[in-house]
Amino acid sequence: MNEPLAERIRPKSLDELISQQHLVGKKGALTQHIKQGIIPSLIFWGPPGIGKTTLANIIAEESGRPFYSLSAINSGVKDVRDVITKAKQSGGLFTSKNPILFIDEIHRFSKSQQDSLLGAVEKGWITLIGATTENPSFEVIPALLSRCQVYILNAFKKEDLIDLLQRALEKDVIISKKDITLKETDALLQLSGGDARKLLNIFELIVNSETEPIVITNDMVLQKVQKNTVRYDKTGDQHYDIISAFIKSIRGSDPNGAVYWLARMIEGGEDVKFIARRMLILASEDIGNANPTALIMANNTFQAVSVIGFPESRIILSQCAIYLANSAKSNASYKAIGDAQQKVRETGDLSVPLHLRNAPTKLMKELDYGKDYKYAHSHKGNFIELEFLPDEISGTKFYEPGNNARENNFRESLKKRWKDKYNY
Numbered sequence: 001m002n003e004p005l006a007e008r009i010r011p012k013s014l015d016e017l018i019s020q021q022h023l024v025g026k027k028g029a030l031t032q033h034i035k036q037g038i039i040p041s042l043i044f045w046g047p048p049g050i051g052k053t054t055l056a057n058i059i060a061e062e063s064g065r066p067f068y069s070l071s072a073i074n075s076g077v078k079d080v081r082d083v084i085t086k087a088k089q090s091g092g093l094f095t096s097k098n099p100i101l102f103i104d105e106i107h108r109f110s111k112s113q114q115d116s117l118l119g120a121v122e123k124g125w126i127t128l129i130g131a132t133t134e135n136p137s138f139e140v141i142p143a144l145l146s147r148c149q150v151y152i153l154n155a156f157k158k159e160d161l162i163d164l165l166q167r168a169l170e171k172d173v174i175i176s177k178k179d180i181t182l183k184e185t186d187a188l189l190q191l192s193g194g195d196a197r198k199l200l201n202i203f204e205l206i207v208n209s210e211t212e213p214i215v216i217t218n219d220m221v222l223q224k225v226q227k228n229t230v231r232y233d234k235t236g237d238q239h240y241d242i243i244s245a246f247i248k249s250i251r252g253s254d255p256n257g258a259v260y261w262l263a264r265m266i267e268g269g270e271d272v273k274f275i276a277r278r279m280l281i282l283a284s285e286d287i288g289n290a291n292p293t294a295l296i297m298a299n300n301t302f303q304a305v306s307v308i309g310f311p312e313s314r315i316i317l318s319q320c321a322i323y324l325a326n327s328a329k330s331n332a333s334y335k336a337i338g339d340a341q342q343k344v345r346e347t348g349d350l351s352v353p354l355h356l357r358n359a360p361t362k363l364m365k366e367l368d369y370g371k372d373y374k375y376a377h378s379h380k381g382n383f384i385e386l387e388f389l390p391d392e393i394s395g396t397k398f399y400e401p402g403n404n405a406r407e408n409n410f411r412e413s414l415k416k417r418w419k420d421k422y423n424y
Contacts, residue, residue, distance in 0.1 A: 006196070006201060012058070013062065017051065019050065019160045020051065029151065041127050041149070042148055043129075043145070043151070044132070044153055046153030046155070050156060051153065053131060059100065068086065068087065068100070069102045071104045072103055072108035084101075100126070106130030106139075107140065114140065118144060134274065165185065165188070179212040180213075180215075181214065181216065182216045191221065209224060242265055243265070246261035255325040262318060279324060280295070282298070286331055288330045288334065289333060290402055290405075301316055328406070332400055333399070336400070343398070354368050383417055397424075401414070401424075
């Protein structure tokens with residue numbers, strides 16, 4: 001049997017799925033869709049090897065729909081149109097059983113390729129299920145995204161991956177017949193990077209290379225599996241590991257580390273916009289108001305590389321990465337919005353104070369909307385002390401300036417303005 005282990009034990013029903021219970025549990029959104037027989041067009045977003053393809057197959061099987069599958073890596077507009085033509089001829093047109101078209105790595109489709117799907121989705125000729133490892137807000141065109149529901153698939157937990165190995169030991173037609181003891185799993189889990197497909201491939205490789213009885217230990221796994229650290233896999237765990245190393249190098253103010261990991265991504269053919277987008281996020285999250293120009297720099301870099309592309313974009317990316325690495329750092333804005341969101345979750349929808357409410361009508365004015373509001377620009381220094389929070393959380397401080405030249409100035413200004421109200 002040449003079929004790999006990951007295929008042999010691929011779940012065939014929702015009940016067999018190990019993870020994604022928020023979607024496929026008894027009250028999960030997808031479970032309800034299938035029960036009702038109404039499957040909307042969907043985008044599955046999540047890291048590789050967590051069951052996006054499996055879930056699409058199960059939806060088609062349990063809803064009794066024809067299933068067509070394309071990979072955006074090697075498919076074009078012609079392939080899409082051919083499938084749509086077949087779907088229209090399959091008998092599902094204008095019924096609740098219209099065919100499902102699954103497109104793996106839909107983020108790799110160009111705008112014109114995504115445009116070719118719009119009519120078929122709009123008219124109900126197909127139900128589209130797209131799978132992506134990238135943020136669909138950036139990689140899927142708005143017109144198509146608006147016609148789909150986006151579901152986030154979670155990474156496997158350690159317990160999920162161990163359960164998967166146990167399933168292979170107990171139920172696979174080949175593995176279950178071997179004398180195997182799974183003594184240690186840490187090395188298998190580490191090498192897989194949370195990718196279930198990769199985990200099973202490594203496990204099968206080790207089992208097939210050993211004579212029985214087989215005892216799986218961490219040392220044995222590490223000796224058997226030869227990791228190629230030079231190769232860069234844009235769709236696997238190195239995609240996430242290397243961008244993580246790149247971001248952490250910039251955050252740690254090391255331009256040398258930043259440029260090295262940038263080079264690794266460039267040599268591996270990483271998407272230029274993906275790299276620039278991550279620097280754009282970092283410019284706000286890790287630098288923020290310690291140097292507001294960093295955000296402008298990163299945004300200009302994103303715009304520039306979007307129209308230029310490789311190989312010239314490598315110079316622009318390098319300039320930006322070095323600038324960000326050398327910039328003063330502050331995560332104060334990042335922490336402030338996180339704390340504020342947590343407070344909102346804790347306290348709910350607190351009423352807006354009357355003096356801050358908008359009063360466009362006579363009735364609203366009679367109800368004291370906007371009463372006692374003081375216009376800051378009418379006062380010395382364009383400031384007048386006023387309450388800007390609901391009474392229940394008055395005096396709560398969300399923003400704590402970072403310890404850098406610019407934000408230290410912020411702190412002094414805040415002390416003068418707010419005195420003891422916010423304890424700056």
